[in-house]
Amino acid sequence: MxxxxxxxALVTYIYDPIHYWWEREKTQKFVASLLIFIFLFWLTVIEMNRHGVLPEFLGQKIPKNPFDAVHLAFSLLLIFEVITFIFVLPCSVxxxxxxxxxxxxxIFLRNCFKLLIEFEEPINFSAHLxxxxxxxxxxxxxxxxxxxLTIYQKLKQPREGVESGVTIYYFVGAKKCISLLLILIFISLGIYNAFAAYYGKxxxxxxxxxxTILIFSDILIxxxxxxxxxxxxxxxxNSGYAIATLLMRLCLTAPIYFDVMIGLMAAVFAMCLTYVYNRAERFF
Incomplete structure (x- = not known):
């Protein structure tokens, strides 16, 4: 060799057990239970703070809007979805x-709940149109x-190439290497944010x-x-899918309304690209 x-071979040896552990039913049930517990716990803490039950030094750091609990739950759900995405990456572009x-x-749904935090009790709709x-x-x-997404899933077709199993094995192995790097970056970002929150930075x-990192990983792929x-x-x-990722990245920093339009543009572009690619199979 x-x-x-x-x-x-080494990358596959490291990656496969991690992938199996994450995808197994026991792990997924634990993650779901953890999300439920965190949501209910944080909601309870917020309600206690609203009623002045918590000590003052804690009450100053804990929000009083119950929608903060929803925002936290959706943020954690998104993080777990990102982990799942990392493991999907080697399977198929x-x-x-x-x-x-x-x-x-x-993320769009989470933004809805994030905006609800702006409302104060009692809710005055005319002041928050x-x-x-x-x-x-x-x-x-x-x-x-x-x-x-529903349309896109229907447009997807299994690859009908004539590549050997060895070629597929090495290509998937290379993508597994990228996934492992993304996991390390993911953990690093989490640790950095944890320290930043602790030290108030x-x-x-x-x-x-x-x-942003996904754009570079797509180019590498x-x-x-x-x-x-x-x-x-x-x-x-594959280059077109990298453009779709770029559009999704741009929508995250675009102004309100424009971000939704750019996100939908990315989805439509991915659909059109998939449709044209499938139709082009007979010509190339």
Whole structure:
């Protein structure tokens, strides 16, 4: 075995047990139970703070809006979805794009609950019409993304290439290496934000940074895939999916309303690219 073969074998040896552990039913049930516990616990703490039960030094650090608990729960759910995406990446490029769109739709829904924090009891709708329209924008944006995802999933087709099993093995192994790097970056971002929160320093926007990293990982996959699948249609498709990731990254920092439009643009672009790629199979 040469160095590359040994390296891919080592990556597979490390990656597969981690992937199995995360995807097994017991782990997923634990994650779901953990989310429920954190949501109920934080909601209880917030309610206690609202009624002045907590000590003053704690009450100053804990929010009083119950929608903060919803925002926290959705943020944690998104983090777990990002972990799932990392493990989807080696399986299929099209599946990875679908997972990115799923995460984006959940980000839109989370933004709805985040905006609800702006409301004070009792709720005065006339004073918050702009926020209501923003919530509606994110809600309908998430719904349209869900519809786009449904269409995208139907457009996906299994690859009908003639590549050997060895070629697929090494290509998937290379993507597993990228996934392991993403896991390390994911953990590093989490540790950095934890220390930043503890010491009261500015933290990085996790999802913005992660989508930025995904752009570079997609470009790396494009370059790696060119080694194993040098045809123009494969290179164009993989490069196009990198553009879809770029659009999703841009939508995370775009102004309100524009972010929803850019996110939907990414979904439509991915759908059109998949449709054209499937139709092009007969011509290339």
């Amino acid at each position: 040469n160095f590359f073969e040994k390296f891919i 099209t599946m990875a794009v679908a997972k990115q769109l799923e995460i984006l739709s959940l 702009d926020i209501i329209f923003q919530i509606g924008s994110y809600a309908f944006g998430a719904l349209l993304l869900f519809i786009s 500015p933290h990085v926007n996790f999802f913005q940074e992660f989508y 494009v370059l790696i895939s060119h080694k194993f699948f040098p045809s123009f249609k494969d290179m164009f498709r």
